[in-house]
Structure formats: C-alpha cells, structure tokens
Amino acid sequence: QVQLVESGGGLVQPGGSLRISCKGAGATLDGYSIGWFRQAPGKEREGVSCTNIREGTYYSDSVKGRFTVSRDTEKNTVYLQMSSLKPEDTAVYYCAASDRICTIVVGTWYDYWGQGTQVTVSS
Numbered sequence: 340q341v342q343l344v345e346s347g348g349g350l351v352q353p354g355g356s357l358r359i360s361c362k363g364a365g366a367t368l369d370g371y372s373i374g375w376f377r378q379a380p381g382k383e384r385e386g387v388s389c390t391n392i393r394e395g396t397y398y399s400d401s402v403k404g405r406f407t408v409s410r411d412t413e414k415n416t417v418y419l420q421m422s423s424l425k426p427e428d429t430a431v432y433y434c435a436a437s438d439r440i441c442t443i444v445v446g447t448w449y450d451y452w453g454q455g456t457q458v459t460v461s462s
Contacts, residue, residue, distance in 0.1 A: 340365055340366065340451070341363050341364070341368070341371065341451050342364045342365050342451070343361055343434050343435070343436060343452065343453035344362050344364070344453055344454065345362075345432065345433065345434055345453040345454065345455060345456040346359065346360050346362070346456060347456060348432065348456030348457045348458045349458070349459070350459045350460075351424055351458070352424075352460070352461070352462050353424060353425060353460055353461070355424050355460070356421060356422045356423075357424065358418055358419065358420045358421070359418070359419050359421070359432055359456055359458065360416050360417070360418050361373065361375075361416060361417045361418070361434030361453060362414070362415060363415045363417075363436070364415070367412075367415060368410065368412075368415055368416070368417055368436065369392055369410075370438070371391065371436040371437060371438060372389055372390070372391040372394075372436070372437045372438070372439060372441045372442075373389065373390050373391065373408075373410075373417045373434060373436055374386060374387075374388065374389040374434065374436075374437065374441070374442070374446075374449055375387040375388045375389075375408070375419050375433070375434055375435075376432070376434075376435060376443075377428075377430035377431065377432045377433070378430055378431050378433070379429060379430040382430075384433075384446055385399065385430075386399055386442070386444055386446065387399055387406065387419070387443065388406060388408050388443060389441035389442060390408045390410070390417065394440065394441050396408045397441055397443055398443075399443055402421075402428075405421065405423045405424075406419060406420065406421050407419075407420045407422075408420075419432065419434075424458075425460060427460075428460050429459050429460050429461070430457075431455040431456065431458075432455060432456050432457075432458050433452055433454075433455045434452075434453045435451060435452045436449060436450065436451040436452075437449040437450060438450070
C-alpha cells in the first residue's frame with residue numbers, strides 16, 4: 340500500500356509557472372501508474388496526465404505542451420511542472436496511484452489518492 344502527499348501548490352499569475360510534487364511512502368512509485376487529476380469548484384474531476392515506467396507519459400489536450408511530468412526515483416517523488424498557466428488551470432490538483440495501465444479517463448482505476456494541493460492562477 341502506498342501513501343501519497345502532494346505539495347507545492349499556491350497562487351501564481353497568468354503566464355507563470357509552478358511545480359507541484361507527489362511524494363510516495365510505503366512503496367516505490369516506480370511500480371505504479373501515477374496520475375494527476377484536478378477538480379475546479381463546480382466542475383467534474385479532470386484527468387491531466389498519467390505516467391509509468393513502461394508506457395511513458397500521457398497528457399490531456401488541455402495541458403499538452405504546457406505541463407511536464409518528471410520523477411525522482413531516489414526521492415520517490417513525481418513532479419508536475421506547469422508552465423504558461425491560465426486562470427482555467429485553477430483547481431485542486433491530486434496525484435493518484437494505480438497498479439493498472441495508464442489512464443487519465445478512468446479515475447476509479449486509481450486505488451490511492453493524495454489529499455490534494457490548491458493551485459490558483461490569478462492576477
């Protein structure tokens with residue numbers, strides 16, 4: 340069983356950048372598909388990206404070219420680097436872990452979720 344803790348959220352101006360982290364405990368994240376999801380007030384949860392060692396990384400169309408996922412195996416941490424941020428990127432961002440193949444559509448495939456970190460893009 341893996342525990343996930345997100346950090347690094349905050350307030351950033353439109354066009355700015357922010358990196359949020361997902362640190363794992365209890366198991367190595369290299370053995371899981373790690374998804375990033377976000378949920379804005381009044382909206383459904385949206386899949387942002389998914390990465391695993393075997394398949395690589397997938398991104399939703401809404402963030403492709405602006406967001407980049409990376410991992411630090413030694414720190415057992417996966418990062419979501421967000422650039423060219425827009426007000427519509429404002430949401431609570433969650434990381435999640437699954438022992439299945441990557442998906443940014445089927446949130447129910449993920450068994451482990453972090454508590455979320457707030458990202459607000461505003462001037």
